[in-house]
Amino acid sequence: MIEVIMLFDGLSSPVKNVTERTSNPFGLRPPFDRTGPDERTAVFGYGDANADFYLIGDHPGVHGGTSTGVPFTGTESGDAIQDIAREVGFASGPEDRPDLENLFCSYIHMCCLPAGETPSEEDYADLERYFDAELRAINAHILLPVGERATDHVLREYTTQRDRLDLDMARLHAREIRGRGFLVVPIREPTEWEDTDREAIVARLEEILGRDYRQTKGVATTVG
Template sequence: MDANQRSRANPFGMDEECRNCPALCETRTNVVHGYGDVGADFLFVGERPTATADELGAPFAAPGGADDAAGTSLRRMLERVGLCDATSPPERPRVENVYLTNLTRCRDPDRRPTDEEVDTCEPYLNAEIRMINPEILVPVGERALEELGEEYTTTPAEKLSLPETHATTIRGRGFELVPMIEPREQTDDQTQAWLEHFVELMASDYRQTKGRQER
């Protein structure tokens, strides 16, 4: 699978007409595959597309303007740490060194994904992680932390929970995890704590020895 970095939207050319989950085919607007820099050090993983992401076809898309107060969306947080251009459109944010994706690619507006749907989408996520080979995985929300923690760390499951691990670094197998409470559920203090921790991480020697070429 080759990347097409001329497009940050679905750069690995994954199936945009996927029908592996028939129930979700009836409720989705778009199949929302990953978006961003295929050479990214930082890979953010949510549970499912937001309502705006389903409409626009880009992960973590937020409506912007008065409907998206500062600090309440992942995009605004990325802007604050200098990884997203604040002037770029919501459906095509200009992110650098960042890749955005979800456990599942389709949205049911009335419920969260089932375990079967997460398992069905797992090959998409696994392919993205394998191809990008990031340094830092950021699970956004409890479900993403559960799935990534089980796969990529040796930390006991009972110690992988939010809000306890929010704005901390967890050593993984080939990656480090920096969990985050879902942005719209964060208090101002929790948002500030995560931003400060992440800025400190970005300034550190976070790159691990995995055979990656230097940027």
């Protein structure tokens, strides 16, 4: 077992990366709760804590998990992304709690909100340090942001490319973008996919998996 000890801003004590844990492996706690007493507070990061691929969604209201506690479950968009993960070999087992290998999933806004509500800019800002801490603890090589909000955040925070790129998800979809220590491959919101979008992201992931992608991190550090 590999153990990594980190201090997270806003937490009172060190937390451990216990790799056997698939859900919330670092014991993060959301800073606020606006849901009812019998409703889920948050959809925490989930998957292989030693993964090289990191799938990044928006919030539970868009990409799912309010009923299962697992990102990318229970919504049209979430199910489409999970289907891709299964096709390229990242996911197996039950749909509501899949077994993930070499893939970790989380949201830039992990907290659940009452039905019909969406996070405010302040809400996103409140949770940014939690998302960033978990992403850096996982230490993945390939970042896969899903949708415009997640892609915008990842390009701004983890690459030097945002000012050079239009946030046109149809053009960014399945494209490789060098970042500061990462390779970023944006994924267009599945509800907006057109004829070849699904095939394009499957082909891109299979191509990356077929090469020595673990060298990406060093290359991206010098190029991004």
